[in-house]
Amino acid sequence: MPHASTTHYDTIVAGAGPAGVMAAMNAAKRGPVLLVDSSALPRDKSCGGMLNEYAQEFLASFADVPEDMIIEPVHVNFRYWDWDRGIKKPTQLRFLNVDRRKFDHWLVSLLPDSVEVVGSHAVQSFEQDTQGVTVTIKNGGAPEQLRCENLIGCDGARSAVRRTVGAGSIANYVTLQDFVRVEGELEPYFDCIYMRDIGDCYAYSYVVPKGDVAIVGSVYYPKTKRPYEKHDATLEMLRRAMPQLGDTVKREASVALSIRHAHDVAPGCGRVLLAGEAGGFMSPTSGEGISYAMNTGALAGMAVANNSGENALGAFSRSSDHVAANIRRKLRWLPFMESSWGKYLAGFVPTAIVSRVTRGL
Numbered sequence: 001m002p003h004a005s006t007t008h009y010d011t012i013v014a015g016a017g018p019a020g021v022m023a024a025m026n027a028a029k030r031g032p033v034l035l036v037d038s039s040a041l042p043r044d045k046s047c048g049g050m051l052n053e054y055a056q057e058f059l060a061s062f063a064d065v066p067e068d069m070i071i072e073p074v075h076v077n078f079r080y081w082d083w084d085r086g087i088k089k090p091t092q093l094r095f096l097n098v099d100r101r102k103f104d105h106w107l108v109s110l111l112p113d114s115v116e117v118v119g120s121h122a123v124q125s126f127e128q129d130t131q132g133v134t135v136t137i138k139n140g141g142a143p144e145q146l147r148c149e150n151l152i153g154c155d156g157a158r159s160a161v162r163r164t165v166g167a168g169s170i171a172n173y174v175t176l177q178d179f180v181r182v183e184g185e186l187e188p189y190f191d192c193i194y195m196r197d198i199g200d201c202y203a204y205s206y207v208v209p210k211g212d213v214a215i216v217g218s219v220y221y222p223k224t225k226r227p228y229e230k231h232d233a234t235l236e237m238l239r240r241a242m243p244q245l246g247d248t249v250k251r252e253a254s255v256a257l258s259i260r261h262a263h264d265v266a267p268g269c270g271r272v273l274l275a276g277e278a279g280g281f282m283s284p285t286s287g288e289g290i291s292y293a294m295n296t297g298a299l300a301g302m303a304v305a306n307n308s309g310e311n312a313l314g315a316f317s318r319s320s321d322h323v324a325a326n327i328r329r330k331l332r333w334l335p336f337m338e339s340s341w342g343k344y345l346a347g348f349v350p351t352a353i354v355s356r357v358t359r360g361l
């Protein structure tokens with residue numbers, strides 16, 4: 001679809017990730033919705049493709065996850081791995097293993113006809129007045145101005161909507177992921193690995209089996225210099241211990257929110273609502289974001305569907321307050337999880353307790 005087909009919508013949603021799709025799906029109960037994404041659709045989001053139990057429960061309430069997007073091993077359990085001390089702590093935390101590109105495409109396919117979906121168009125700017133929001137959308141050609149009652153920003157970790165509305169920006173982790181050939185068999189774990197030698201800028205690495213390949217990722221604190229070199233070093237160490245990890249077939253670089261403060265969570269301003277990562281809704285401790293995005297996207301969509309334009313934000317703030325409280329609770333764990341003494345002590349905690357605590361992170 002080259003561009004939007006009308007100039008007035010009840011709701012415009014920026015970003016067609018899990019938050020944007022759920023926002024659009026629910027907002028459509030009030031009237032016409034435009035869902036725009038700056039990427040070409042179907043998009044390719046760098047991701048481990050791990051659906052936790054909350055994401056699975058959310059989806060089970062309205063649709064069955066199609067089998068063609070599920071990857072072997074179908075379920076993988078989360079495991080902590082203290083690399084230097086050779087301590088592994090398998091947990092009961094279980095994930096469904098999906099192909100993220102297919103998953104995102106499938107979510108978009110669930111949208112009703114009253115949602116117009118437009119790829120390769122970015123929300124560039126907007127202005128609010130007492131009657132609604134004027135949104136400027138751009139696709140490389142002349143900018144187009146559209147009107148709506150509410151704008152929902154679901155435009156991810158580098159949200160332009162969040163910045164424009166004055167909700168402040170959040171620092172980003174740098175993430176690097178290699179898809180590597182698997183020679184032999186990997187254990188069915190989502191391994192989260194901590195190595196001391198990589199340096200203070202390094203948060204952790206992870207390995208997830210994905211059919212014929214495995215994702216080997218590493219995460220660095222904001223402003224890390226030369227992350228590619230560090231990622232190469234971690235890959236080399238991992239390959240030495242796990243000879244099943246073969247050649248790299250694809251490499252991706254991306255960013256994820258580094259939530260540090262309760263005020264990083266911001267549901268919006270005026271007639272503009274923020275959901276998913278744009279609103280700071282993501283686990284600050286595990287980096288899990290799909291369940292937060294779907295949940296807060298749905299709540300934002302319901303808020304605009306059930307309230308007049310100027311009252312939608314209040315309704316969304318109230319309905320999403322338990323998510324903000326969940327994030328505040330998790331933030332208390334960060335100093336422990338990020339310190340070297342915390343990581344050291346974790347090695348002595350019985351596996352059953354690590355497993356129980358991890359479910360809450």
Ligand SMILES: Cc1cc2nc3c(=O)[nH]c(=O)nc-3n(C[C@H](O)[C@H](O)[C@H](O)COP(=O)(O)OP(=O)(O)OC[C@H]3O[C@@H](n4cnc5c(N)ncnc54)[C@H](O)[C@@H]3O)c2cc1C
Nearest residue numbers: 015017018019038047048049050123155156276277289290
């Ligand atoms: C490397 C990596 C691995 C991850 N692995 C997992 C995992 O295994 N499990 C998990 O639960 N979470 C994981 N996450 C987190 C998860 O991917 C995100 O939290 C989730 O996708 C957030 O959804 P969202 O809808 O808020 O934003 P996004 O999925 O980021 O979607 C935002 C969309 O907005 C679009 N956009 C940006 N700017 C504009 C604009 N101006 N106008 C219009 N559109 C715009 C973008 O193109 C994008 O499509 C991972 C993240 C990273 C970086």
